[in-house]
Amino acid sequence: MTVSSAPGKVYLFGEHAVVYGEPAVPCAIERRATVAVESRDDDRLRVHLSDLSIDGFTVEYSGSTDETPDVNVSESLVQAGIGYIDAAIEQARDATDRPDAGFDITVESDIPLGAGLGSSAAVTVAAIDAATREVGVSLSSDEIADRAYRAELTVQDGEASRADTFCSATGGAVRVEGDDCRAVKSPELPIVVGFDGGAGDTGKLVAGVRALREEYEFAGDTVQSIGDIVRQGERALAEGDTEELGRLMNFNHGLLEALGVSSRSLDNMVWAARDAGALGAKLTGAGGGGCIVALDPTDETETALRFTPGCEDAFRAELDTEGVREE
Ligand code: MEV
Structure with a gap:
């Protein structure tokens, strides 16, 4: 089994405008999504969402990414979370040239889902890192960020900036403007x-x-x-x-x-x-x-x-x- 984690983030400035090429400055925060991945003998994906905070409730989900989740709290959010995992695994399969790789995946997160703290980017980044390492390939954080961005684009119908995924992959405070992503120095922020x-x-x-x-x-x-x-x-x-x-x-x-x-x-x-x-x-x-x-x-x-x-x-x-x- 291979386990990776990635941080959530807050935007100091620039969300939404960043989608139209303006700069944004997100900062990674010490709240993480953790993804554990274990190879399977077949090509299926089974996902267990454990301890995922949604709407202030804790949700458990076990099933495959092509099943409709059997949950009654914010089903669409759970489904969205599974969509990101599916897209992340597609990127990991592509990066490792293993189109038929199947995995058991467990996600734990202390970042509330869909609440503006970058939960989907953190899950996507951690899932790509864990799944690629599980099959023996180590990607740089820049490549993980790029692949996580592409995964987000597929889930969000082509509307995403690189800000969330780059920040989660590299940590710290970052500046993103179009395809130009870099770390910036930040003082301790209260x-x-x-x-x-x-x-x-x-x-x-x-x-x-x-x-x-x-x-x-x-x-x-x-x-x-x-x-x-x-x-x-x-x-x-x-x-x-x-x-x-x-x-x-x-x-x-x-x-x-x-x-x-x-x-x-x-x-x-x-x-x-x-x-x-x-x-x-x-x-x-x-x-x-x-x-x-x-x-x-x-x-x-x-x-x-x-x-x-x-x-x-x-x-x-x-x-x-x-x-x-x-x-
Ligand atoms: C969402 O966390 C931030 C938005 O700017 C969208 C994006 O940058 O992909 C609203």
Whole structure:
């Protein structure tokens, strides 16, 4: 059996706009998806999702990737998770020239699914690494990132950036602009995450922004303005200026809200964080529900979020400098 893990992430800046070629800066956090892979004698895939947090519930699933999951909590999310695993294994088969390789796969994750913390990228990256190593091939983290991106593209109908998968494969803070992906230096960041217990549908949210952009020129301008915030944010990150980072995160949230990807619970958590004295707060990831990220060196934001209606969980998240790794 071969086991790999990969980290989730928060977006300091730039989600959605990155799909249209603007830069984005995601940061890996110390919450991981772990994938264990064991070769089978036939060409089938059997997947066991263990301890996967969905909508605040824990879901167990056992079955093959071509069966409909027999679960009643957020079935579509479970199915989406299985879709990523299927696409990841296709990439591993292709990379190792083993089109008929079959595997038993167990996924455990402490990253809530579909909540903006990069769960699907982490599962995809860890699955490609574990499945390729299981058949004796070791890929570089850049190749894993590239293959995970291609897997995401197939699951998300051709709408994905390289940001989530590159960040999960390499760890740390990264900058992604189109095909240009690189690590950036980051100071210690006082990251606090608030989770509303829900999830957003990335495909639908990305399609919604695309439709707005096609209909209104100012929606296109909004996307470009997010790019300007990211460029300014990169300078603040390089200078270790967390106060400026916070201000720019607030700005970024406002523009994401204008693009229609926030929600009442995300806005409530953002305002609770700001009222508690956070340096800044914004939704992270595709939005629609899920998580916000705030910067606060004190305990105030975490405490305030715990008492905020609609917030299911709040926790401090450390930057994870390690990407995909063998367990
Ligand atoms: C989703 O985590 C981030 C989006 O920008 C989509 C993508 O970059 O693929 C909304």
